[in-house]
Amino acid sequence: QQQVKQSPQSLIVQKGGISIINCAYENTAFDYFPWYQQFPGKGPALLIAIRPDVSEKKEGRFTISFNKSAKQFSLHIMDSQPGDSATYFCAASLYGQNFVFGPGTRLSVLP
Amino acid sequence: DTGVSQDPRHKITKRGQNVTFRCDPISEHNRLYWYRQTLGQGPEFLTYFQNEAQLEKSRLLSDRFSAERPKGSFSTLEIQRTEQGDSAMYLCASSLGDRGLDTQYFGPGTRLTVL
Numbered sequence: 001q002q003q004v005k006q007s008p009q010s011l012i013v014q015k016g017g018i019s020i021i022n023c024a025y026e027n028t029a030f031d032y033f034p035w036y037q038q039f040p041g042k043g044p045a046l047l048i049a050i051r052p053d054v055s056e057k058k059e060g061r062f063t064i065s066f067n068k069s070a071k072q073f074s075l076h077i078m079d080s081q082p083g084d085s086a087t088y089f090c091a092a093s094l095y096g097q098n099f100v101f102g103p104g105t106r107l108s109v110l111p
Numbered sequence: 112d113t114g115v116s117q118d119p120r121h122k123i124t125k126r127g128q129n130v131t132f133r134c135d136p137i138s139e140h141n142r143l144y145w146y147r148q149t150l151g152q153g154p155e156f157l158t159y160f161q162n163e164a165q166l167e168k169s170r171l172l173s174d175r176f177s178a179e180r181p182k183g184s185f186s187t188l189e190i191q192r193t194e195q196g197d198s199a200m201y202l203c204a205s206s207l208g209d210r211g212l213d214t215q216y217f218g219p220g221t222r223l224t225v226l
Contacts, residue, residue, distance in 0.1 A: 032213050034213075034214070036217075041219075042219060043115075043202050043219050043220050049213075096206060096208060096213030098159070099146075099156055099215065101156075102153055103152055
């Protein structure tokens with residue numbers, strides 16, 4: 001019940017395209033859903049996060065779409081750039097305590 | 112530098128040895144988390160502290176692992192009698208911990224290699 005599933009495992013997008021990564025969770029008690037970006041040799045860095053009382057949140061080129069009834073949320077990266085090439089992790093937590101991470105999506109943006 | 116720092120960045124040890132890692136969180140952050148990350152996987156939660164109190168431990172944290180945060184500031188993670196399966200990146204993160212301020216800030220990690 002604590003698992004977070006993430007797809008696809010890897011994604012290749014042309015520069016300027018839209019990257020979409022999907023996650024699904026099981027525990028309906030989760031109340032915080034962040035997305036992290038990680039470059040090789042670095043720790044994850046928060047990109048954007050959402051709470052289940054809103055269905056969408058946008059920050060710059062990054063948008064989270066949240067579907068509470070389906071227990072799914074997704075990250076959209078608009079106008080993808082080569083500098084966005086990294087591994088992306090979705091996560092879920094309850095009261096900011098035990099964070100459960102998805103297995104990650106390796107994004108490659110081709111120039 | 113006001114970010115989360117971890118020391119050492121890399122540690123190579125022989126099987127059976129004990130190792131200790133240190134994490135210095137962002138000052139005034141009440142919560143401190145330890146994670147383990149293996150290649151190609153997401154971080155796996157190990158434990159977290161609210162100030163100096165260790166509030167939750169994962170079942171992944173065997174008896175060989177112990178973590179402390181004695182004064183509610185820096186934290187240490189010790190692994191006793193290391194095994195090859197302990198080879199991983201150990202990540203520390205901190206957050207303010209107040210409701211609505213759950214943002215975790217991660218350190219650069221300590222990469223452990225057990226020979």
